[in-house]
Amino acid sequence: MTGEKPRKACCLVSEVLEEAGFDREKARRLRRQILEGVILLCQWQLERMEATEPPAPGGRKARKVKVE
Numbered sequence: 001m002t003g004e005k006p007r008k009a010c011c012l013v014s015e016v017l018e019e020a021g022f023d024r025e026k027a028r029r030l031r032r033q034i035l036e037g038v039i040l041l042c043q044w045q046l047e048r049m050e051a052t053e054p055p056a057p058g059g060r061k062a063r064k065v066k067v068e
Helices: 009-019 024-051
Strands: none
Touching: none
8 A cells, every 4th residue: 555545435435426427317207217218117917917908707716927
């Protein structure tokens, strides 16, 4: 060591991300885009489940849903 005070890991990570051009705003946009994608995937799966045959009378028997 050169006598420097060790830096915290969070500061080093922030520095690396900043040097890579990954700022808070970009992280926020990416997080939002990922969450919207997850929502769309869930909606799509729900639509597919509703499009398959209706559940057995009584609603207790599980249905198999093919996942593509």
